Amino acid sequence: MSDRLRLDQAAKFLLGVWMSGIVVAMFLIVPQYVGLGDAGRIIILHVPTAWITTVAFAVSAVYSIRYLWKRRPADDAGAVAAAEAGFLFCALATVSGMWFANIVWGTPWNWDPRETTILILLLIYAAYFALRSALDDVERRRRLAAVYNLFAAVTMPFLLFVAPRMADSTLHPNCAFIQGSHCDGIWLELNGTRIGQLGDVVLALQGVEQRGDLAVAQVEVRMPGLREVALLEPSFELASGKPADRPEFPGQQFLLAVEGVDLANGRVLLNMEAPGSGLLSNSRTFWTFMAANIGFLGLFIWLYRLRADVLLLQERLARREAAYELPA
Amino acid sequence: MDPHISPQSAIETSSTAMPSEAPLLMAAWAVFRKDVRSELRTRYALNAILLFAVSTVVAMSMGMGPLTVSRNADLPIIQAALLWVAILFAAFTGLARAFVQEEEARTAAALRLSARPTAVFLGKLLFNLALLLLLVAVTTTLFIIMLRVQAGNPGLLAALLLAGSLGLVAATTLIAAIIARASVKGALFAVLSFPLLAPLLVVAIQGSANAIAGRGWESGVGSLQVLAGYTIALFTASLFLFNSVWEP
Numbered sequence: 001m002s003d004r005l006r007l008d009q010a011a012k013f014l015l016g017v018w019m020s021g022i023v024v025a026m027f028l029i030v031p032q033y034v035g036l037g038d039a040g041r042i043i044i045l046h047v048p049t050a051w052i053t054t055v056a057f058a059v060s061a062v063y064s065i066r067y068l069w070k071r072r073p074a075d076d077a078g079a080v081a082a083a084e085a086g087f088l089f090c091a092l093a094t095v096s097g098m099w100f101a102n103i104v105w106g107t108p109w110n111w112d113p114r115e116t117t118i119l120i121l122l123l124i125y126a127a128y129f130a131l132r133s134a135l136d137d138v139e140r141r142r143r144l145a146a147v148y149n150l151f152a153a154v155t156m157p158f159l160l161f162v163a164p165r166m167a168d169s170t171l172h173p174n175c176a177f178i179q180g181s182h183c184d185g186i187w188l189e190l191n192g193t194r195i196g197q198l199g200d201v202v203l204a205l206q207g208v209e210q211r212g213d214l215a216v217a218q219v220e221v222r223m224p225g226l227r228e229v230a231l232l233e234p235s236f237e238l239a240s241g242k243p244a245d246r247p248e249f250p251g252q253q254f255l256l257a258v259e260g261v262d263l264a265n266g267r268v269l270l271n272m273e274a275p276g277s278g279l280l281s282n283s284r285t286f287w288t289f290m291a292a293n294i295g296f297l298g299l300f301i302w303l304y305r306l307r308a309d310v311l312l313l314q315e316r317l318a319r320r321e322a323a324y325e326l327p328a
Numbered sequence: 329m330d331p332h333i334s335p336q337s338a339i340e341t342s343s344t345a346m347p348s349e350a351p352l353l354m355a356a357w358a359v360f361r362k363d364v365r366s367e368l369r370t371r372y373a374l375n376a377i378l379l380f381a382v383s384t385v386v387a388m389s390m391g392m393g394p395l396t397v398s399r400n401a402d403l404p405i406i407q408a409a410l411l412w413v414a415i416l417f418a419a420f421t422g423l424a425r426a427f428v429q430e431e432e433a434r435t436a437a438a439l440r441l442s443a444r445p446t447a448v449f450l451g452k453l454l455f456n457l458a459l460l461l462l463l464v465a466v467t468t469t470l471f472i473i474m475l476r477v478q479a480g481n482p483g484l485l486a487a488l489l490l491a492g493s494l495g496l497v498a499a500t501t502l503i504a505a506i507i508a509r510a511s512v513k514g515a516l517f518a519v520l521s522f523p524l525l526a527p528l529l530v531v532a533i534q535g536s537a538n539a540i541a542g543r544g545w546e547s548g549v550g551s552l553q554v555l556a557g558y559t560i561a562l563f564t565a566s567l568f569l570f571n572s573v574w575e576p
Contacts, residue, residue, distance in 0.1 A: 120526050152523065159527045
């Protein structure tokens with residue numbers, strides 16, 4: 001027993017050092033990202049917390065299944081503790097995301113798919129706690145809360161499916177994880193389909209030419225709220241096969257990038273990028289980000305196990321009080 | 329068992345024997361008929377949701393006056409959103425009634441003795457569906473008249489309203505059974521239901537907007553598929569989970 005206690009102490013100490021290291025690395029090791037400035041550092045904090053939120057929801061659901069199956073108080077304590085820790089991380093992810101969005105995208109809220117899912121998750125957690133507080137009988141509270149938790153989990157896949165349909169494009173970078181968003185870009189041809197649409201922006205290809213080792217495309221851009229037609233010239237590095245110059249859409253934070261070129265046939269692959277795409281391609285950022293994920297996961301496990309122990313202890317005390325008939 | 333037997337005697341006979349002996353669907357039908365009969369006696373839920381729906385539509389109509397397409401290009405989506413919000417909140421006021429009333433009248437124990445949990449669930453689901461379809465029919469008719477909605481594709485709109493109602497009932501019947509045992513029933517029902525209904529609401533509103541705008545059936549097929557999948561998933565989950573809720 002004392003061995004386990006010592007191991008727990010060591011793990012806690014290690015976690016503390018690890019998390020402080022991440023906070024330091026977030027400001028000293030992670031480079032500034034062009035276009036985002038210091039705001040880009042939020043990836044180290046915001047993405048892991050959002051990720052832990054989903055993990056917590058899944059952990060809570062698994063404990064709920066186990067509770068309904070075996071009816072052990074410990075499983076219910078696990079479900080509550082995971083939900084409470086998840087709620088905390090969910091709130092952190094939401095607030096930090098809104099803060100970032102306000103700085104970089106100009107608005108704290110715009111029904112981006114991930115914003116939708118996290119808001120609904122926040123509401124589900126809140127409803128779960130509201131239900132628990134409204135049930136007086138202990139056994140019934142556990143049973144019904146577990147049922148609600150599982151029932152809510154059943155609707156989550158639909159939410160993940162539906163949310164991307166609410167907005168045509170996502171402001172979040174790395175949209176490959178979100179179904180239905182336009183991640184692939186569009187091919188436009190000088191001798192074929194010259195006009196295409198990305199989100200609510202209409203693009204018309206005017207020309208492609210080679211300048212040195214760059215391929216430069218002339219693209220006419222029309223979008224709602226923009227009276228005149230803008231001409232953007234994104235370019236593409238032929239040697240490395242990567243986008244070079246990504247001009248910004250007028251009045252917006254989005255960037256227009258050329259992701260592929262077929263000079264012989266006059267074809268160009270155009271895509272819209274949110275600032276921050278490719279943030280993780282920097283290896284220093286990537287490893288700090290991975291370390292942060294592990295750190296936050298450790299933090300979550302520590303938090304929810306501590307909370308589960310406290311809940312079980314509370315219950316044991318209450319039972320002992322009842323046994324000795326102590327005055328309340 | 330004789331299908332024309334009255335619900336009271338159906339419950340009496342099955343309570344003297346083992347409850348599981350009555351065929352499932354027959355027992356569910358008996359529960360449904362019992363609920364309809366007791367609802368027609370008190371008309372509590374009926375009055376509440378219908379008056380709620382009428383006042384919502386009247387309030388919207390008074391507040392906005394007739395909206396015309398020439399004044400607003402986003403009119404279909406606005407009308408679809410208003411329609412579904414009216415239906416949703418009216419449903420929140422009435423759909424919990426089926427289970428809450430059993431607890432308030434202290435008849436839940438008798439029902440537990442006389443029918444299998446699955447039969448109770450199916451009966452209540454059917455009753456809620458009937459109530460909701462009535463509500464949807466009244467609300468939509470009033471909406472079309474008072475807000476001068478011109479449904480471009482009435483068939484698609486009706487299909488979406490039906491599919492949405494099925495999903496709504498599949499999601500809320502289990503929640504109604506849960507909150508019937510809690511202390512603040514009314515508010516809790518909406519609080520617990522809304523996050524689960526969010527995907528349904530989004531899909532139904534978008535599909536209905538297409539229907540009101542007069543687009544063809546192909547514009548609504550995706551929405552109908554999602555609604556059907558949602559209904560089936562939640563209905564199946566409810567069947568599994570209801571036993572745990574219905575325990576005394």
